[in-house]
Amino acid sequence: MNYETVIGLEVHVQMDLNTKAFCGCAIEFARPANTQVCPVCLGLPGVLPVLNEKFLQYAMRVALALNCTVANFLKFDRKHYYYPDLPKNYQISQYDKPLASGGYLQIKTEAGQKKIRVLRVHMEEDAGKLIHTKEASLVDLNRTGTPLLEIVTHPDINSAVEAYEYLTQLKSILEYLEVSDCDMEKGSLRCDANISLRPKGQLSLGTKAEVKNMNSFKGVRDALNYEIIRQEKTLIEGGKIMQETRLWNEEKQKTCSMRGKEEAHDYRYIPDPDLVPFVIEKEAIEKARGELPELPQAKKERLIKDYSLSGYDAGVLSADKHMAIYFEDAAQSYKQAKIICNWLMGDIMSYLNTNNIPIKKIKEVLPTEKLVAMLELIDNNTISGKIAKQVLPEMIETGKDALVIIEERNLSQISDSATIESVIAEVIYENETVVKEVKSGKDKALMFLVGQVMKKTRGKANPRIVNSLIKKKLEV
Numbered sequence: 001m002n003y004e005t006v007i008g009l010e011v012h013v014q015m016d017l018n019t020k021a022f023c024g025c026a027i028e029f030a031r032p033a034n035t036q037v038c039p040v041c042l043g044l045p046g047v048l049p050v051l052n053e054k055f056l057q058y059a060m061r062v063a064l065a066l067n068c069t070v071a072n073f074l075k076f077d078r079k080h081y082y083y084p085d086l087p088k089n090y091q092i093s094q095y096d097k098p099l100a101s102g103g104y105l106q107i108k109t110e111a112g113q114k115k116i117r118v119l120r121v122h123m124e125e126d127a128g129k130l131i132h133t134k135e136a137s138l139v140d141l142n143r144t145g146t147p148l149l150e151i152v153t154h155p156d157i158n159s160a161v162e163a164y165e166y167l168t169q170l171k172s173i174l175e176y177l178e179v180s181d182c183d184m185e186k187g188s189l190r191c192d193a194n195i196s197l198r199p200k201g202q203l204s205l206g207t208k209a210e211v212k213n214m215n216s217f218k219g220v221r222d223a224l225n226y227e228i229i230r231q232e233k234t235l236i237e238g239g240k241i242m243q244e245t246r247l248w249n250e251e252k253q254k255t256c257s258m259r260g261k262e263e264a265h266d267y268r269y270i271p272d273p274d275l276v277p278f279v280i281e282k283e284a285i286e287k288a289r290g291e292l293p294e295l296p297q298a299k300k301e302r303l304i305k306d307y308s309l310s311g312y313d314a315g316v317l318s319a320d321k322h323m324a325i326y327f328e329d330a331a332q333s334y335k336q337a338k339i340i341c342n343w344l345m346g347d348i349m350s351y352l353n354t355n356n357i358p359i360k361k362i363k364e365v366l367p368t369e370k371l372v373a374m375l376e377l378i379d380n381n382t383i384s385g386k387i388a389k390q391v392l393p394e395m396i397e398t399g400k401d402a403l404v405i406i407e408e409r410n411l412s413q414i415s416d417s418a419t420i421e422s423v424i425a426e427v428i429y430e431n432e433t434v435v436k437e438v439k440s441g442k443d444k445a446l447m448f449l450v451g452q453v454m455k456k457t458r459g460k461a462n463p464r465i466v467n468s469l470i471k472k473k474l475e476v
């Protein structure tokens with residue numbers, strides 16, 4: 001039997017705010033344990049939470065960018081469960097009235113664009129952290145109360161690749177919005193996946209498993225691919241899929257059952273009486289909408305239009321905000337946009353990747369003026385493109401201008417014909433047979449001679465001038 005995979009994703013995004021969701025405690029990563037806490041986030045009796053206004057603004061920004069309708073009513077609920085990292089024994093979250101719902105995000109698939117519907121976006125607070133040592137389990141409550149957004153999709157995703165693409169797009173949007181650093185390793189972005197299989201053509205959903213504990217997009221993709229095979233095998237062998245939570249084990253590359261899945265009623269949700277519901281004014285929503293930056297998809301379309309780039313080039317550039325800004329900055333002063341694009345997506349990106357330099361640092365390590373100056377040196381024949389490829393890494397490493405490096409290393413292109421002519425004479429003398437072939441009209445033979453001259457000048461001769469001088473000399 002043929003099975004169809006059905007996946008829904010729940011993504012938790014930590015908002016990049018200075019203070020916590022309902023108290024004034026600072027949020028900083030990797031601080032000494034329990035130094036960023038107060039009576040509110042410790043859940044001591046008699047204290048009252050106050051909503052961080054910026055949290056709501058950030059949340060609205062994300063909801064609107066995901067094409068959601070923002071509710072006109074904000075209400076918080078208590079989600080009860082008992083765990084040592086949760087001092088109040090409940091988490092402030094949103095239950096029946098999420099901040100926003102009914103949105104979508106476009107992803108690319110082999111069959112074209114596909115809309116993944118966003119079921120809901122809601123606000124909540126994070127729990128603390130448990131650290132297990134040989135002797136004991138320790139509790140660090142620095143993270144308790146950190147503002148989180150939960151973004152839940154409909155089960156519209158049909159493969160691990162689509163899930164990966166969704167996460168990539170979502171991350172790109174969140175980075176454009178400047179609401180989160182989206183660092184999965186630090187836990188700023190966490191993803192759980194609900195996955196089930198059903199016979200092709202069947203409308204009702206199969207029993208799902210919830211997969212947790214993936215710490216990278218690749219981890220999500222691998223875990224889902226593993227689950228697809230596991231569930232398919234179980235079904236083909238006549239077994240039953242259990243509704244349960246499974247943990248991804250990165251080392252063993254498999255998922256393992258953690259616990260039976262709890263239902264919503266297990267959490268005994270109640271409205272939080274300490275946080276009075278309030279109306280979100282229409283004007284506030286429209287203001288947030290008006291303040292949205294240009295998002296990746298719109299940027300891509302504009303780059304195609306304004307710079308005559310291909311869809312592929314514009315897609316790569318716009319996927320990362322820093323890359324897109326850098327490109328447009330450079331294109332302000334250097335009009336051949338496609339050439340900037342080629343250098344960015346080629347040598348510059350590969351240098352950054354090999355040296356583990358994040359793209360957001362690109363402007364620091366290679367100011368656009370320096371890149372443009374280098375491109376102009378190619379245009380005015382001071383250096384060849386080949387030499388420029390040697391100069392670029394040194395520019396990034398030392399911060400020196402291209403011209404300085406070229407002078408220091410004597411790399412400038414030889415354009416004066418006297419020097420080139422003497423090398424040509426040498427090459428003609430050494431390659432009698434080839435010269436005959438050139439005279440009989442063989443283009444390949446001519447290219448060989450040009451190559452020999454380039455070799456003797458260590459790539460510094462201007463190939464166009466070499467070409468025309470050889471032709472003149474041999475009268476072809």
Ligand SMILES: [Zn+2]
Pocket residue numbers: 020023024025036037038039040041042145
């Ligand atoms: Zn606090």
